Amino acid sequence: MTEAQHDLAAKATTLARLHSAPGILQVVNVWDVISAKTIAAVPGTKALATASHSIAASLGYEDGENIPLEEMITAVGRIAAATDLPVSADLESGYGDPGDTVRRAIGVGIVGANIEDQMRPLPDAVAQMEAVLRAGTSEGIDFVLNARTDAFVKAGDRAPADVLADAVERGRAYLAVGATTVFVPGLLDEHTVTALVEAFGPQRLSVINVPGSLAPSRLEELGVARISYGPWTQRVALTALAGAARDLLADGALPEGTLPLN
Incomplete structure (x- = not known):
């Protein structure tokens, strides 16, 4: 194993340990090199995670795998190269070939990923997750799969109990094949979090x-x-930018306390 491969494997191990530790892991999502460097320098930051929506928006694409895979891999690779922290990438649903997409991401320094199931038939979704984990094994690292189920974000008007049951069934299936965690996006109340x-x-x-x-x-x-x-972290930044622009155009000044972070 080369020094670079050893370093990558160590980062994957660190990222997995951060997920299993009793203290919660917070990842403040980033979308380019300067946002990555800024967040990495904040005390308490232990790992970085990219936001696919934010990367796509910064490059002029709509969310939902509209960005070409090559551009996404380049973007997450630049982020990984900009920090010594482990980086997990949001790779949407894998751009048609989750295993190969993850293999390419590992090649540019990524040691974990979100992969969406998009509520595909469960056997197909499980096969996606298995392909991701095989890619990690083939590249010599314990890849950290944050397997995402879209049960809640695609719930529509279905009964909440049925949506929860779907999330549980899918999450258990992904854990059974080796996922590190199950990502369940949505505005979840305490009852739902407790049940999950x-x-x-x-x-x-x-x-x-x-x-x-x-x-x-x-x-x-x-x-x-x-x-x-x-995408909310990018929205925070853009909200601050829009507010500053309004003030400047109304004969105002740059905000007090603005730091030269770039």
């Missing part, structure tokens, strides 16, 4: 925090492994 943790076990559930979500401290108490923020 009970179904998967402690430090196996990954959630996204959006406006109105439970506080990180409460999620930690409930046994959640990981919190991410998806």
Whole structure:
């Protein structure tokens, strides 16, 4: 094993350990090199995660695998090269070939990923996740799969109990084939989070925090492994930019306390 391969394998091990540790892992999502460097320098940051929506938006594409795979791999590779921290990439549903997509991502320094099931038939979704894990094994690392089920985001008007049952069935299936965690995006209340943790076990559930979500401290108490923020971090930055622009165009000044972070 080369020094670079050893370093990559060590980062994968570190990322897996951060998910299983009793303290919750928070990943403040990034979308380019300067956002990655900025977040990596914030005390308490232990790992980085990319946001596919934000990367696509920054390059002029709509979310939903509209960005060409080559551009996504280049973007996440630049982020991985900009930090010594382990990086997990949001690779959507794998761009038609999850195994090969993850293999290419590992090649540019990525040691974990979100892969969406998009509510495909369960056998097909499980096969996706298995392909991802095989890619990690073939590249010599214990790849950290944050297997995403879209049960809640695609719930429509279905009964909440049925949606929860789907999320549980799918999440258990992904854990059974080796996923590190199950990512269940959506605005989840405490009852739902508790039910999911009970179904998967402690430090196996990954959630996204959006406006109105439970506080990180409460999620930690409930046994959640990981919190991410998806496109919301870029929205925070853009909201601040738009507010500053309004002030400047109204004869204002740059905001007090602005730092030369770039």
